[in-house]
Amino acid sequence: MRAVVVGAGFAGSLVAKVLGDNGFRVLVLEAGAEPNDDAVSRFRTALVKSPLTPYRTTAAAPSSDYLVTTGPHSLASPYLRMNGGTGTLWTGITPRMRPDDFRTGDLGRGRNWPLSYADLEPHYRAAEWEIGIAADADEQRQHVPVADGYRYPMHALPRTFLDHAIASVVDGRRIDGHKLLVVGTPQARNGVPVDGYRPDGRLCAGFASCVPVCPEGAKYTPRRTQERWSASVELRTRCVVNRLHADETGRITEVGYQRYEDDTSGRHTRHTVPTDVVLLAAHAVENAKLLLMSGLANSSGQVGRNLMGHPVLLTWGLMPHPIGPFRGPGSTTGIETFRSGPERRARAPFRIEIGNWGWGWSAGSPGSDTAELVAAGLRGTELRKAVAERVGRQFTLQIEVEQEADPANRVTLADARDALGNPRPSVHYALSDYVKDGLLAAKRVSEQLFQMLGAEDFTAYEPDDGHYFEHDGEPLRYWGAGHSGGTHVMGTSPRDSVVDEWQRCWDHPNLYAVGCGSMPSLGTSNPSLTMAALALRTAGHLVSGRR
Amino acid sequence: MDAFVELSAELTGFSVEELRSTGLVEQYRALADGASEAEVIQLWYTGVWRGAVPAERAYAEGLAWKAIGVAPPGTAGPGFGSWEHRPRRSAR
Numbered sequence: 001m002r003a004v005v006v007g008a009g010f011a012g013s014l015v016a017k018v019l020g021d022n023g024f025r026v027l028v029l030e031a032g033a034e035p036n037d038d039a040v041s042r043f044r045t046a047l048v049k050s051p052l053t054p055y056r057t058t059a060a061a062p063s064s065d066y067l068v069t070t071g072p073h074s075l076a077s078p079y080l081r082m083n084g085g086t087g088t089l090w091t092g093i094t095p096r097m098r099p100d101d102f103r104t105g106d107l108g109r110g111r112n113w114p115l116s117y118a119d120l121e122p123h124y125r126a127a128e129w130e131i132g133i134a135a136d137a138d139e140q141r142q143h144v145p146v147a148d149g150y151r152y153p154m155h156a157l158p159r160t161f162l163d164h165a166i167a168s169v170v171d172g173r174r175i176d177g178h179k180l181l182v183v184g185t186p187q188a189r190n191g192v193p194v195d196g197y198r199p200d201g202r203l204c205a206g207f208a209s210c211v212p213v214c215p216e217g218a219k220y221t222p223r224r225t226q227e228r229w230s231a232s233v234e235l236r237t238r239c240v241v242n243r244l245h246a247d248e249t250g251r252i253t254e255v256g257y258q259r260y261e262d263d264t265s266g267r268h269t270r271h272t273v274p275t276d277v278v279l280l281a282a283h284a285v286e287n288a289k290l291l292l293m294s295g296l297a298n299s300s301g302q303v304g305r306n307l308m309g310h311p312v313l314l315t316w317g318l319m320p321h322p323i324g325p326f327r328g329p330g331s332t333t334g335i336e337t338f339r340s341g342p343e344r345r346a347r348a349p350f351r352i353e354i355g356n357w358g359w360g361w362s363a364g365s366p367g368s369d370t371a372e373l374v375a376a377g378l379r380g381t382e383l384r385k386a387v388a389e390r391v392g393r394q395f396t397l398q399i400e401v402e403q404e405a406d407p408a409n410r411v412t413l414a415d416a417r418d419a420l421g422n423p424r425p426s427v428h429y430a431l432s433d434y435v436k437d438g439l440l441a442a443k444r445v446s447e448q449l450f451q452m453l454g455a456e457d458f459t460a461y462e463p464d465d466g467h468y469f470e471h472d473g474e475p476l477r478y479w480g481a482g483h484s485g486g487t488h489v490m491g492t493s494p495r496d497s498v499v500d501e502w503q504r505c506w507d508h509p510n511l512y513a514v515g516c517g518s519m520p521s522l523g524t525s526n527p528s529l530t531m532a533a534l535a536l537r538t539a540g541h542l543v544s545g546r547r
Numbered sequence: 548m549d550a551f552v553e554l555s556a557e558l559t560g561f562s563v564e565e566l567r568s569t570g571l572v573e574q575y576r577a578l579a580d581g582a583s584e585a586e587v588i589q590l591w592y593t594g595v596w597r598g599a600v601p602a603e604r605a606y607a608e609g610l611a612w613k614a615i616g617v618a619p620p621g622t623a624g625p626g627f628g629s630w631e632h633r634p635r636r637s638a639r
Contacts, residue, residue: 047599326619
């Protein structure tokens with residue numbers, strides 16, 4: 001059986017491995033080029049250390065900066081077209097979704113999943129072992145069901161000094177009826193393995209640059225799974241799939257792609273490859289683009305719709321004493337209790353990450369502090385002490401707010417073309433009042449946490465800032481998390497969804513669209529682990545169907 | 548007597564020895580000819596010269612990071628679990 005996988009990122013690398021291990025002849029077509037080997041160096045010399053800056057870009061397969069944004073808000077979520085995909089630069093935080101996250105339609109907000117947490121739980125475990133997750137099962141059971149007797153492959157990472165400082169104050173106290181508890185966050189970076197697990201890569205050494213690049217190779221990236229591929233998986237980079245061909249019964253017979261060599265031009269050659277099954281794993285936006293370009297899978301009219309992200313509210317302040325920011329991973333714990341609860345019917349729930357990299361994300365520290373103090377006239381020892389005093393106490397809360405599936409938020413094809421002559425994706429994206437109410441509620445909770453901690457709150461949102469808006473007369477701002485989903489939504493009926501519970505397109509028996517695009521809700525968890533669990537479930541389904 | 552290093556020490560609050568140990572004195576002297584005080588401080592503290600980072604070392608030796616007592620992100624791994632300890636410059 002021949003399979004073509006479109007995209008060598010998170011989902012594509014996982015499905016290719018399972019299929020290759022089980023007798024499929026797999027061809028993986030990756031639009032991007034091979035990774036550049038100077039990413040660490042590029043990171044160090046980049047003026048603005050944004051997620052995409054260290055990585056190779058090509059004119060033929062541009063990354064998310066080629067999106068056409070039509071408003072009213074901006075998706076603000078980058079993705080990378082390069083071998084390994086966005087999983088190269090991801091943060092490596094892997095919480096599971098909660099059981100109620102699969103039933104958001106019942107709340108009158110967004111859509112229900114055609115499968116339950118219990119259906120996915122064994123695949124969560126498989127994904128956690130394939131990726132290599134460091135977490136403690138008993139600790140995770142405090143907020144999500146984890147199977148009895150289960151062990152994560154690695155022990156939980158040590159918490160930061162900041163985590164301990166916050167937990168020592170807030171644990172056991174309450175805000176709005178929610179009992180506060182600082183909980184370790186599952187991490188896709190190497191810790192101490194349990195018996196029987198041999199991690200690839202080295203132990204996390206605390207370089208504090210996980211996004212966008214881990215110099216130690218301690219963070220999982222899809223390239224690790226690629227190294228485990230059997231010989232029956234072939235990878236071709238620099239191959240942009242731009243057309244799927246279906247026969248009169250709807251079966252996909254052939255995949256068309258454009259191959260380029262040169263990084264700087266759109267020069268290319270055209271090719272087709274016959275196949276028995278196709279799995280699109282090119283990212284939520286790119287999967288939708290390809291289906292729309294091919295005119296396939298869209299009898300429901302839902303292709304490209306239900307685009308969701310995680311609007312992030314950042315709040316930042318100074319702890320009463322030095323806590324040593326910028327040491328170790330970006331976030332090792334969070335406060336999980338606001339991910340659920342009866343308020344969820346009225347406003348979006350949220351997950352609070354305790355951010356360990358000072359005000360790096362929120363305010364550009366320590367460069368911004370230095371500039372401010374210099375402008376205030378500080379020089380010499382006075383300046384040195386002031387920078388130490390200011391930055392040494394910095395922390396940020398990174399609050400991911402759920403966004404419900406809304407068919408009006410969508411990817412379409414723009415009139416504008418890319419260098420290969422393919423339409424650029426166009427994005428219409430808005431935050432609903434449900435999301436805005438969630439952002440505002442998160443801000444209120446943050447204010448109470450800062451008060452409890454005796455922390456000085458420096459959070460300020462100004463009209464000139466990106467992604468600024470006002471809601472109920474309050475200034476607010478959101479940041480992008482890089483979590484895009486919903487664009488080939490999964491459901492129980494071909495009338496109102498694009499794929500079934502196996503991520504198979506209702507309209508095409510041998511076409512699968514895998515990845516976050518299948519998710520009917522994102523909940524409040526970073527979605528890569530759930531994407532991985534779904535990918536493994538789909539691959540297993542294909543393998544068992546063949547037997 | 549090296550006027551540029553003396554001035555840099557006075558502006559940054561780092562000693563001449565600390566500045567020399569970065570290995571950047573000669574490069575910065577050439578760059579910062581005619582620069583303002585604020586530009587000289589920004590160069591030493593953040594490794595940024597007029598909107599660009601002239602070298603990896605400029606980032607890695609940024610004095611703002613040394614003032615806090617940590618390595619700039621992506622330049623050194625202080626070791627597994629080191630982040631759990633009380634920071635060296637803790638006031639307590």
